[in-house]
Amino acid sequence: MSSNNTVTDKLIGTGIKAYTSDAEAVGTIRFLDSPEEVLDFIDGPDVTNTVVISRGGTTTFMSPALMAGVAGLITLQGAPESHLGILSREFGIPCVMSTEFTEGIQTSRGETIPADGAKVRLAIGGEHGQVYLLEN
Secondary structure, eight states: OOHHHHHHEEEEEEEEESSOOSOEEEEEEEEOOSHHHHHHHHTSSOGGGEEEEESOTTOGGGHHHHHTTOSEEEESSOOTTSHHHHHHHHHTOOEEEEEEESSSEEOTTSOEEOOTTOEEEEEOSSSSEEEEEEOO
């Protein structure tokens, strides 16, 4: 992380990293909550520039998005031993699990997440996985 990022990036979420790496993911947020949403997403143009959010680490319908090459993955629940934690390690996709956000919008279930289209950076090199909002 450059010193320039320190000034402009705002920490908005912390969770458990699925694995440790200096690799970071940068992309726009997309919350995918159903198999149909995943299938529509992977047929679109922006897969590799997107950080997807899934409710749980056992959400198997998210697998096609990982195989399509998303930039990163955030889960609201789950652990590195869960399905999506294992797949993110296998595909080398930065992943922050059981993430708690300090700001964002509310889902239909009352969870706080960044809004679709927000640009974020996932950092998985430290003790915890971290999600930063990129200021423009």
